[in-house]
Amino acid sequence: MGLNPESRARFNLERASVLLLEDSTMGMSILVQILTGFGVKTLHRCENVEEAQATVQKVELDLVIADALGASGEGYDFIKWLRQSRIEPNCFAPVLLTAGHTPRDAVSKARDCGAHFIMAKPLTPITVLERILWISKEGRRFVECDTYMGPDRRFKNEGVPPGTVGRRRDDLPAVVGEAETPNMDQDVIDGLMKTRRVEL
């Protein structure tokens, strides 16, 4: 990441339909100021989960920015509901989750709710924009299984988590075993690297 705040690169959010879920009046004002500054014209402001669910059912959304909504973590439950609602295309919408403070007993809930990114407050315009641009990238894999529905949480392939064997069919063991076939001949390797003229 690392978006330069002086960048002249352009982006267009004028036609984006954005749902904001935030129960604090000042928190909502902060989000509104940031997003209108970015040029967003269609904001669906929701003060509670019920309003947000009703909005999801009647409006097509391009982006969801939801707060965790305090210790109760109702914001996490809303994101989980959104993902499992099967209301397309909203259930696949990019989701930014904001949280002022995450209690220890809500950490796994936050991790597993299906948000694309969790942003700790205080929010600054440059970090919010950076995250919006990041989560909107095309080609992001979406995982659906019994226990989780949301974006693929593995951003980098650093192997399976330490001490585990991995849960995916294509997970490779952390320890590389002995070679099962003879090493390639050096000439063959050189041949792979050599520049060749090709006919197009």
Next chain:
Amino acid sequence: MSAVRIHIPPVRLAKLLRTPGGLPVAEAVQRAGAGLESLKGECLTELQSVLDSAEGCAARVGAAYDPALLDELYAIVATPIGIPSVCGLASVDTALISLSDLLDYLKGQQRWDANAVAVHLRAFRLLLHTEGAADAAGTQAILAGLRKVSQRYARPETAAE
């Protein structure tokens, strides 16, 4: 192992972002910053009200652990996190985060420490009213002290007696 479906859904937002027009990053960030600047006065009023509510709530807690009041105090101080930075009072945000950590740890251990909470609230008042005049080193020393206080309860085995 449960059945897993992995697919790549279309992202309309990506296409919208690329449509002609819009704003340069620098201008968007500047516009958003100006919008936040306009909220400064409201934010300061809100923080004063948060401080009054927090002090009132803490005063109602006796010497013993009271889960309902602790939850109430947690909600009062955790909800406004993010607001102080809008008024240029990032140190108040740090103090609120430290206090929220402390209350979360105390709740986990079903304990109450009136002094630890009181020192956070006094720091909140001090930072809210005097930060403009205070030196940066003094502010950092206050925040480091708060962090030490809240971290005493971070792990049950090392909790303060």
